[in-house]
Amino acid sequence: xxxxxxxxxxxxxxxxxxxxxxxxxxxxxxxxxxxxxxxxxxxxxxxxxxxxxxxxxxxxxxxxxxxxxxxxxxxxxxxxxxxxxxxxxxxxxxxxxxxxxxxxxxxxxxxxxxxxxxxxxxxxxxxxxxxxxxxxxxxxxxxxxxxxxxxxxxxxxxxxxxxxxxxxxxxxxxxxxxxxxxxxxxxxxxxxxxxxxxxxxxxxxxxxxxxxxxxxxxxxxxxxxxxxxxxxxxxxxxxxxxxxxxxxxxxxxxxxxxxxxxxxxxxxxxxxxxxxxxxxxxxxxxxxxxxxxxxxxxxxxxxxxxxxxxxxxxxxxxxxxxxxxxxxxxxxxxxxxxxxxxxxxxxxxxxxxxxxxxxxxxxxxxxxxxxxxxxxxxxxxxxxxxxxxxxxxxxxxxxxxxxxxxxxxxxxxxxxxxxxxxxxxxxxxxxxxxxxxxxxxxxxxxxxxxxxxxxxxxxxxxxxxxxxxxxxxxxxxxxxxxxxxxxxxxxxxxxxxxxxxxxxxxxx
Amino acid sequence: xxxxxxxxxxxxxxxxxxxxxxxxxxxxxxxxxxxxxxxxxxxxxxxxxxxxxxxxxxxxxxxxxxxxxxxxxxxxxxxxxxxxxxxxxxxxxxxxxxxxxxxxxxxxxxxxxxxxxxxxxxxxxxxxxxxxxxxxxxxxxxxxxxxxxxxxxxxxxxxxxxxxxxxxxxxxxxxxxxxxxxxxxxxxxxxxxxxxxxxxxxxxxxxxxxxxxxxxxxxxxxxxxxxxxxxxxxxxxxxxxxxxxxxxxxxxxxxxxxxxxxxxxxxxxxxxxxxxxxxxxxxxxxxxxxxxxxxxxxxxxxxxxxxxxxxxxxxxxxxxxxxxxxxxxxxxxxxxxxxxxxxxxxxxx
Numbered sequence: 001x002x003x004x005x006x007x008x009x010x011x012x013x014x015x016x017x018x019x020x021x022x023x024x025x026x027x028x029x030x031x032x033x034x035x036x037x038x039x040x041x042x043x044x045x046x047x048x049x050x051x052x053x054x055x056x057x058x059x060x061x062x063x064x065x066x067x068x069x070x071x072x073x074x075x076x077x078x079x080x081x082x083x084x085x086x087x088x089x090x091x092x093x094x095x096x097x098x099x100x101x102x103x104x105x106x107x108x109x110x111x112x113x114x115x116x117x118x119x120x121x122x123x124x125x126x127x128x129x130x131x132x133x134x135x136x137x138x139x140x141x142x143x144x145x146x147x148x149x150x151x152x153x154x155x156x157x158x159x160x161x162x163x164x165x166x167x168x169x170x171x172x173x174x175x176x177x178x179x180x181x182x183x184x185x186x187x188x189x190x191x192x193x194x195x196x197x198x199x200x201x202x203x204x205x206x207x208x209x210x211x212x213x214x215x216x217x218x219x220x221x222x223x224x225x226x227x228x229x230x231x232x233x234x235x236x237x238x239x240x241x242x243x244x245x246x247x248x249x250x251x252x253x254x255x256x257x258x259x260x261x262x263x264x265x266x267x268x269x270x271x272x273x274x275x276x277x278x279x280x281x282x283x284x285x286x287x288x289x290x291x292x293x294x295x296x297x298x299x300x301x302x303x304x305x306x307x308x309x310x311x312x313x314x315x316x317x318x319x320x321x322x323x324x325x326x327x328x329x330x331x332x333x334x335x336x337x338x339x340x341x342x343x344x345x346x347x348x349x350x351x352x353x354x355x356x357x358x359x360x361x362x363x364x365x366x367x368x369x370x371x372x373x374x375x376x377x378x379x380x381x382x383x384x385x386x387x388x389x390x391x392x393x394x395x396x397x398x399x400x401x402x403x404x405x406x407x408x409x410x411x412x413x414x415x416x417x418x419x420x421x422x423x424x425x426x427x428x429x430x431x432x433x434x435x436x437x438x439x440x441x442x443x444x445x446x447x448x449x450x451x452x453x454x455x456x457x458x459x460x461x462x463x464x465x466x467x468x469x470x471x472x473x474x475x476x477x478x479x480x481x482x483x484x485x486x487x488x489x490x491x492x493x494x495x496x497x498x499x500x501x502x503x504x505x506x507x508x
Numbered sequence: 509x510x511x512x513x514x515x516x517x518x519x520x521x522x523x524x525x526x527x528x529x530x531x532x533x534x535x536x537x538x539x540x541x542x543x544x545x546x547x548x549x550x551x552x553x554x555x556x557x558x559x560x561x562x563x564x565x566x567x568x569x570x571x572x573x574x575x576x577x578x579x580x581x582x583x584x585x586x587x588x589x590x591x592x593x594x595x596x597x598x599x600x601x602x603x604x605x606x607x608x609x610x611x612x613x614x615x616x617x618x619x620x621x622x623x624x625x626x627x628x629x630x631x632x633x634x635x636x637x638x639x640x641x642x643x644x645x646x647x648x649x650x651x652x653x654x655x656x657x658x659x660x661x662x663x664x665x666x667x668x669x670x671x672x673x674x675x676x677x678x679x680x681x682x683x684x685x686x687x688x689x690x691x692x693x694x695x696x697x698x699x700x701x702x703x704x705x706x707x708x709x710x711x712x713x714x715x716x717x718x719x720x721x722x723x724x725x726x727x728x729x730x731x732x733x734x735x736x737x738x739x740x741x742x743x744x745x746x747x748x749x750x751x752x753x754x755x756x757x758x759x760x761x762x763x764x765x766x767x768x769x770x771x772x773x774x775x776x777x778x779x780x781x782x783x784x785x786x787x788x789x790x791x792x793x794x795x796x797x798x799x800x801x802x803x804x805x806x807x808x809x810x811x812x813x814x815x816x817x818x819x820x821x822x823x824x825x826x827x828x829x830x831x832x833x834x835x836x837x838x839x840x841x842x843x844x845x846x847x848x849x850x851x852x853x854x855x856x857x
Contacts, residue, residue, distance in 0.1 A: 050583075238700065280789075390581050393585070409585075
């Protein structure tokens, strides 16, 4: 009896093995070149782990994906302009306090319902409410709204308490239907692509929205596939993904003839951010010594074959209007001067400090390593400590328990304010504990002025103060390389952290 | 049943001579199993529950000790104190640890594993979607291990100290020393990039194509199975050779059996006992192995979910996956115990 049972088990095992083997033969065919018919596959380094609800999305990696599904009254383009989107036209009153948006006719949500003024009101109010827990920092900007009226179904009128020249840039906030009760799992927007499905840690699938109001997308299906950046080259070469943004220059060099490499900038400020509450960095002379001690171009040469833009303050070139190129020369490399400054500050033999670097992002680690080597020459020892991103958020960013850190800071919106706000003494996100009355005054003037020219002047003054005060050891706006399979074209860089898939098309 | 029972029991073949004692033993064997079964099951269930309880509490404790906060993790650099405290309130993180654990336990017992912080979907549906992937990978590796190692072990034992045996022995030593993730890299390089048998990272979901899914999993399964395969083969070879030295083998030969007859009819069953133990342990180990190998082959299974959830501090998911793994290991242990008793009734409960 038992032998019979053993035989049965054995036959099941053999059968299973056969199934696997046969399945294998069939699978070999199915696996090849299937990416063309199923649309473009775009590799992204991490899954969407905050929310599919655009008002809860905070990670840059989430926003770049959601950009394709959601739109606001206005929409940024690759030049950094704000173009009318859901609002076909808008007007601003003489005193600059009343904004009137006329909704475009025939704009539909992905579920087929028309966009109404009520949906706009709902979306803005949702973001304005800091108490709902997940609201973005938009809550602060929207606290300036005195009243929000919807005189009819297609008109939205917003009255501000104080004039705010940056207000239009906040109107890019996604409009979502009030009727949708599950925006976190069933996202509905108005963008050129609509959500199809997702599988955690595997992929997010979208398809072209046929009733899109604007210029339609070219590619029917889009899959955002979660694929770690360190194996991007293998995945691209192997054919499992067609596009990967933000690969390193070394990776770009490894890719074969099947790929075009688009080069742009990351649009972020990479620097060694210094904690001004730390005893060394309280002293301006020490900070200056560090700035004199490093050679930015040398860092670029060693980490990215010289690609990238050296910067000298908290502003990057994509903000053409505010960017001051000359600031990068504020502290050229001067080892002797650095040593003098250290001696004056009371550290003739140098000192040592710890640089905390998030371990999940190789370019920052590379930069920190070169930086540490360079600083040895002025007698300063920088010990690199790699920490998990989550620990970085809690220890460095929130608790400000660190001496120095190398990261990149980006802009949440197309405003100079987004980059400069955090250095105000009172700012909640002033993670470097920067306190400078002169800076606070300049920043306040910039925010309060109603004249655009004046405002630009004040923002530039802010940048200058940060540079001259050696607030941080500014390094670069990193080069960004995008690998795109030669079957596709049309990639566009944005001054924001987005991937505009609707612009991509298939080459025949 | 009884016949086989006694044959295996003492490995003696003289059935006709010992009819009486055999029946006697078979009875003991039969009643013993029945009476013990209930007790055994109850005992196992209690230990299972206790283990799961302890494991899950340890996970809770671990998360309260390590730095990081799920609310902060979600809000990232956009976190403001107001938003943070509101989100912590919404996630229920402001309550004391023991209350949170109690709540989790009660819902878990009711069959509700909660909602993922990161994906806003029920943990059950998330895990149910991922289980088939990891389980298929584990089972596939296990089958490979069993199908390759047993014939290999027998072959080596039969051709002991010949060239083939020596060669396999050396190769085994090398393979045993290679950890699965490194084996994974080697396989990716060899079969993926050199022979182009599969697309590295080109995992195909089982919802799209079952055959494509199974085909892709063959390679990671090999990476998991190979080191274990080497160990099992070596163990079986040693065990077979030990058995072959025993007295009953001489008796078997003396009754005119050939080597094959002795080996397959008598020795193999006895020699398999330590191998079954090892395979049981290996099956538990393979689940852990798949979690690592999933990373190498970029398979979005339980392992991927577990690791990312740990770094996102997505407690509900981590909690559920770890409990699941604990239950899996315990279940396998039970299974091994049961198989023992079938193979060798002498083994006490």
